[in-house]
Amino acid sequence: MWIFLLPEIVKKVLILSMTTQTQKNWRWWASWLLWPILFGGAISLTVLGFAGDNPVLTFNIIYLSLATILLVLELVMPHEKTWLANDGQTFANLAHTLLSKGVVQGLIVFGGVIGITSMVTTVADPGYGIWPREWPMAAQVVLGLICAEFGLYWAHRIAHEWYPLWRFHAVHHSVTKLWVINTGRFHFVDSVFSIALAIGILLTLGAPLEVVTWLSAVTAYIGLLTHCNIEMRFGPVSWVFNTPGLHRWHHSRDLREGNKNYGENLILWDQIFGTYFNPDRRPPVDIGIAEKMPARFVDQLAWPFKGLLKSR
Numbered sequence: 001m002w003i004f005l006l007p008e009i010v011k012k013v014l015i016l017s018m019t020t021q022t023q024k025n026w027r028w029w030a031s032w033l034l035w036p037i038l039f040g041g042a043i044s045l046t047v048l049g050f051a052g053d054n055p056v057l058t059f060n061i062i063y064l065s066l067a068t069i070l071l072v073l074e075l076v077m078p079h080e081k082t083w084l085a086n087d088g089q090t091f092a093n094l095a096h097t098l099l100s101k102g103v104v105q106g107l108i109v110f111g112g113v114i115g116i117t118s119m120v121t122t123v124a125d126p127g128y129g130i131w132p133r134e135w136p137m138a139a140q141v142v143l144g145l146i147c148a149e150f151g152l153y154w155a156h157r158i159a160h161e162w163y164p165l166w167r168f169h170a171v172h173h174s175v176t177k178l179w180v181i182n183t184g185r186f187h188f189v190d191s192v193f194s195i196a197l198a199i200g201i202l203l204t205l206g207a208p209l210e211v212v213t214w215l216s217a218v219t220a221y222i223g224l225l226t227h228c229n230i231e232m233r234f235g236p237v238s239w240v241f242n243t244p245g246l247h248r249w250h251h252s253r254d255l256r257e258g259n260k261n262y263g264e265n266l267i268l269w270d271q272i273f274g275t276y277f278n279p280d281r282r283p284p285v286d287i288g289i290a291e292k293m294p295a296r297f298v299d300q301l302a303w304p305f306k307g308l309l310k311s312r
């Protein structure tokens with residue numbers, strides 16, 4: 001159980017070994033550098049991992065390491081201290097994460113059985129469609145991100161603006177605090193809808209398997225980063241990527257602030273379609289939704305179906 005005390009010990013040692021001014025400087029630098037270092041570090045290690053013998057295992061190690069580092073940093077330098085309190089949703093958060101991932105994986109296997117996933121081929125195969133397979137992989141991944149984001153952006157925006165889908169997406173927005181553990185809290189219907197749109201675009205264009213794999217890795221890392229409760233600054237990073245700074249506005253109860261920043265990884269389509277929102281003030285602490293979401297995981301799974309036909 002000592003492992004749970006580790007963050008506190010690290011924090012105490014760091015604080016005791018510094019003067020107040022050094023602490024302030026250290027925090028200032030850390031707040032600017034953390035996002036680029038963590039994202040850049042995860043991507044660099046993934047490049048190495050994907051070139052090795054066991055890419056899936058390596059990806060899982062990097063993903064869990066990033067989640068652990070973020071959990072420790074949330075205790076050392078939280079953005080919002082009140083969000084450290086237990087909201088009683090940890091089990092529900094993790095259960096939604098596992099169920100959504102399980103259903104999506106199951107659909108991929110099913111897609112293989114009925115022949116859809118065979119449309120995704122490796123870079124070495126000729127493939128079909130208009131995808132520029134001769135481009136360097138890094139350029140193909142950037143293009144893949146931009147194209148898939150178009151699907152992710154519209155899936156997310158429709159989930160906010162069309163009530164039947166909002167019921168499912170509301171499960172994600174019903175949390176009253178943001179932290180690493182609610183990154184994957186999505187009703188599985190919500191997950192299937194957004195992934196189908198994003199992957200559908202890549203399949204239609206004929207993108208190779210490597211691009212789809214990279215999209216999944218980038219989405220996993222950025223998802224953890226956007227939900228973390230760590231004091232960070234972003235500057236120009238928020239002009240390109242979806243950052244915690246932008247996503248905290250997206251979780252606002254005030255829909256003039258919340259129905260903004262729909263991008264999952266990139267914020268490009270928000271810039272183009274006019275939903276980019278990044279004012280120079282602190283995002284709200286009191287986040288959540290107007291509706292009352294049940295506290296238990298199984299009730300949350302059933303809740304969206306019950307109110308489907310009601311008007312908002």
Ligand SMILES: [Zn+2]
Pocket residue numbers: 156160169173250
């Ligand atoms: Zn949303």
Ligand SMILES: [Zn+2]
Pocket residue numbers: 172227247251
């Ligand atoms: Zn969120």
